[in-house]
Amino acid sequence: MVPEREGPDGRDGWRTRAHSGASARPRKRLDQPLARRARLLPEWDPDAFGRLSERIARFLGTGRFIVWMTVVVILWVVWNVSAPSDLRFDNYPFIFLTLMLSLQASYAAPLILLAQNRQDDRDRVNLEQDRKQNERSIADTEYLTREIAALRIGLGEVATRDWLRSELQDLVRELHERGTDGARTVFPQEHPRGRDMGDR
Template sequence: MPRDDRGTDERRLTRQAAARLDIPRELRRTIVRRRAYDADAFGRLSERIARFLGTGQFLVYMTGTIIFWVSWNIFAPEHLRWDTYPFIFLTLALSLQASYAAPLILLAQNRQEARDRVQYERDRDVDARARADMEFLAREMAALRMSVGEVATRDFLRSELRSLLADLELKDREDDRV
């Protein structure tokens, strides 16, 4: 019987994790190792292809290829032509290219839409936090204005001190007379 070197707590945590569906199980050891692959590799490749298909460079390459194809199959010696006038093979090649380009472009758009959705949610969260911060600061500013309204200002204190000084001087004069 194999000996389990893990502690009791670790075994208990492993059993609890195995019961949960959101935590992946530990991989079993196999004799033949499976090849690890990147699930997003095809998506990234499709984005690169879709990005290239939308460039002027692709249009120039495609136009040059078609002009060469048609020119060669019209003006080349008869025995070197591979696609005669109705250009059936060219039509087939262009149809095949279009049939692969459309799903690749759609896949790239779906991935971009998912990224945009995540960015939109992130922006919405940042906006909500900024709005909450602005509301908090507005409340704080209102509280400060109210408290400043109750605080004596420098001009008020000077006028009060001047009136007190005037009263004291008046009292001193009255005391000197008596």
Template sequence: MAERPNRNNAARLDQPRETRRALLPRPSVNQETFGVWSERFARFMGTPRFLIYMTLFVIAWIGWNAFGPVDLRWDPYAFIFLTLMLSLQASYAAPLILLAQNRQADRDRVALEQDRARDERNLADTEFLTREVAALRLAMRDTATRDFVRSELRSLLEELDERSLESRRREGDDNRGGATGSSRDTSAT
């Protein structure tokens, strides 16, 4: 008996869903390119140049539609089309500015994490070097200094000089005593 496909099988959570084709294809947008473009646009909108261009555009629009030839005016006095265009521009500008701010916040977060990691490494290096310097200072207390070595060498040299003088004296005494003893021996014979 072959199992018939059941509608209940399609709703099972342990089975992957089949992909369905969309009626309209989704546009493929490179996120990075779009993000870079939105940042450039947001930066341009925050410049005095943009404000001057926008002011000149609105003045020209209102001037033409208020004082131009009546049959060539496309937006009469209430300037509803101008209001619609400015609203449309604002409705697109706000999300683009937010996208640019989000990208900047992501970059700032990454830079902050890198700074924090670098600071932690620097702190660890500083603590290590501090411990090493402290260990060297402790070791230097146990280590002989140049002055200490010189004084020890002087005392050893003095001691050697004294010993050599004593040994010369003994040899001198031995030689004198041996010379008199040998002369006594020869006179006795």
């Protein structure tokens, strides 16, 4: 253990070399955000770049782009064939035109692929949402089907108005057929002292 001066207040303390070496490193504070590191490559917003690539891919897939590209190629060829020789910038084999078209194609293909990947991601999300919505709809339909079946079963056991009417009509018809004596047997008279005297 080696005595070392501890802090700016001038107090002496005893610390081990390992402890002093560990405390010399700055601790990471969890309550504060980390400082941004300097990067060599430029940063860009992937979403903004994807939107730009989709716009370019949409434009490349239109007839307007084909017409403009055809006009530019025709003007290029006509100028380099009919213009004076000192004003021509790309003579007959049109190597510079070929280079420009190759450069345009080399950039167009990755932009189109990037736009297709973004569209595939959107389609995948939409399909997942549609699948979940279909599952919820199927579950709701099955629940409603079970509820309707339970209501039908319950209504099958309930006496309806038509059934009660038919039963009462049958009872009245039976009373008319029996006459007055039949009515007494169907509805016996009550005991004068009380209804339940005979039951005791």
